Amino acid sequence: MALKHSHSVKLNDGHHMPRLGFGTLAPRNIAPKSKAFEFTKVAIEAGFHHVDAALVHENEEEVGAAIRGKIADGTVKREDIFYTTKLWCTFHQPELVRPTLEESLRKLQLDYVDLYLIHFPMPLKPGKGLFPTGEDGKILYDTVDLCTTWEAMEKCKDAGLAKSIGVSNFNRRQLEMILNKPGLKYKPVCNQVECHIYLNQSKLLDFCKSKDIVLVAYGALGSQRYENWVNPDTPVLLDDPVLCALAKKYKRSPALISLRYLLQREIVVLAKSFNEKRIKENMQVFEFHLTPEDMKTIDGLNRNLRYFIASPLREHPNYPFLDEY
Ligand code: NAP
Secondary structure (H helix, E strand, O other): OOOOHHHEEEOOOOOEEEOEEEEOOOOOOOOOHHHHHHHHHHHHHHOOOEEEOOHHHOOHHHHHHHHHHHHHOOOOOHHHOEEEEEEOHHHOOHHHHHHHHHHHHHHHOOOOEEEEEEOOOOOEOOOOOOOOEOOOOOEOEOOOOHHHHHHHHHHHHHOOOEEEEEEEOOOHHHHHHHHOOOOOOOOOOEEEEEOEOOEOOHHHHHHHHHOOOEEEEEOOOOOOOOOOOEOOOOOOHHHOHHHHHHHHHHOOOHHHHHHHHHHOOOOEEEEEOOOHHHHHHHHHHHHOOOOHHHHHHHHOOOOOOOOEOOHHHOOOOOOHHHOOO
C-alpha cells in the first residue's frame, strides 16, 4: 500500500511527510487506551500513512502495537509509515532528550521515529510527573535554554533515532531563536500548531514557508473540546453556517471542507477520529478541490480563535500564545 507522491510534502532535510495525518490524542477519561490500538489499525487500513503521537498522550504502547500489527500482517511496511512523537516539557534539559526518545522507542518497539518534535517551548521541572506541581498546587516551571534542547534533538537525528526533527507550538520569535542559533546544524522541518478555519495562521504560515518549514495543523476539526484545555464557551467549528453551506454545495461534510481548506494552503493536516466511518471519510480529502472563490470565503471566517490556550501554563515565561503569531 504505497503512498501517492502527490499526497506527501518534501521536508527541508529531504525526507517526505504525508499531507494527512492520523491524530491519536485521547485522554484516558474520554477513551480507554485500547481505543488507540483499535483505531490506529483502522486508520492504517483506511490508508493513513502518517500517525501523530506524543509521550504526553500516554498511549504510545497501544499506537506502536497497532503499527507493528499492520506491518506484521503485510498491510504496510515500516517505511510506508511516518510516525511522529514529541518531547514533553519535563524533559527539555539536554541530557534528558535522548533517553526520553529511547523510552518512547522502547514503548513503541520501533527502531526509529520519523519525526521528533519539541512539544511546547515551555520547560517544566523534571522528576515529578508530566505536570509537576508545588505545595501550592501551581505548576513548577523550569528554565532551560531551548537552543540547548534543540542541540540534543540534533544529536537524536545524527544517531538515527529520529529521521527528522521539528517543533510544536512555537511562535515566530521562538522559531527565529532556533533558526538564528550559532552553529545550527539542522533547521526544524516543521512547526506543528493549532490551525483551522477560525485560526488560519496566515502570518505564521507565510513565515514558515519563507524558511522552508512545513506548518502542520492540529485541532483542524475544532479540537475535541476537552474541558481542561478548551474554553467550553467557544463556538463549535463544524457547526459554522458558512462551512455547512459549502459542505452542501460540494456534497461533502463540513469536516472534509475544513481539512481540504488547509491542504490547499500547503499545510499538512492532522485529523483525529476514533470512529471507522469518519476515519474513512477523512481520507476523501484528496478527492475534490475548493474553488479559489470558496477558499477566499473560508479565509473570511478567520477570527484568531484559539481552542487550546494551555491555561495551566499561561504564566510560563515562554508561553507562546501572547505574541501576535
Ligand atoms: P481534531 O482533529 O480537531 O478532531 C476533533 C474531533 O472531530 C474528533 O474528536 C472527532 O471525533 C471529530 N471528527 C473527526 N473526523 C470527523 C468527521 N469526518 N466528521 C465529523 N467529526 C469528525 O482533534 P484534535 O485531537 O484536537 O487534533 C488532532 C491531533 O492533533 C491530535 O489527536 C494530536 O495527535 C494532535 N494535537 C497536537 C497538539 C500539540 O500540542 N502539538 C495539540 C492537540 C492535538 P470522533 O473521534 O468521535 O470521530
